[in-house]
Amino acid sequence: MRGLVARYNNATVLDGIDLSIERGEIVSLIGPSGSGKSTLLRVISGLLPPREGTVSLAGETINYADRRSLRRSRDKLAIVFQQYNLFGNMNVLRNVMVAPVTIQKRDKKTVEAEARALLDKVGLGDKLTSYPDELSGGQQQRVAIARALCLKPDILLLDEVTSALDPERVGEVLDTVKMLAADNMTLLIVSHEMGFVREVSHRVAFMADGKIQEMGPPAQIFGAPQQPRTQAFVSRILGH
């Protein structure tokens, strides 16, 4: 990402974001409420077109005004939201299979085998025929993660995936993400779970006022932050 600027109406929410992520790298965005973390994920995934700047994925600059370019980028990146947005009228297996089969036009049998394997992996192999409203929030979120992975993205964007969960359900979803990390998945994570961020990230970016104020390995950001604003933020959260 280079020089990314985003605005809602006239309010500048991203104010020149430069960030590059290597294949297999796990980068987390932290920062105060309203600093633009979720907006950055929305811009990357094409939900909010950038006003300025560029995003390139595996060497190709995404043209957000061009549907074909956007389609190609959507084959390479997937996003999981705080609200899992599963299709209520489809069972778990169908939820995971529908986009690869209908949008990516992949072979149904192959997709089904992959979907079953992914659901097994996230611990839901016995829930294939359940409907979303028969599952807990944590289980639904794990289905949403399996659904995103079934698209075979190069990078997975995770937007506060545990924020809507009861505290006792947070751990199971974080464990699922840790499993992806162990598989060398490329991840861009927005999370308020600082212990998790510290454990799983290769680099952490501290955002405030629509800018990356400081970026470094977790040991730097949490242990020896360089910028006064990072210091203030970290000492406030560690104080809690």
Ligand SMILES: Nc1ncnc2c1ncn2[C@@H]1O[C@H](COP(=O)(O)OP(=O)(O)OP(=O)(O)O)[C@@H](O)[C@H]1O
């Ligand atoms: N749809 C929208 N319309 C107008 N303004 C918006 C919209 N979504 C977000 N904003 C504003 O953009 C700014 C950044 O919001 P964003 O959700 O990216 O912050 P965040 O860092 O993810 O915050 P949080 O940690 O609370 O989720 C905020 O000031 C917010 O009020």
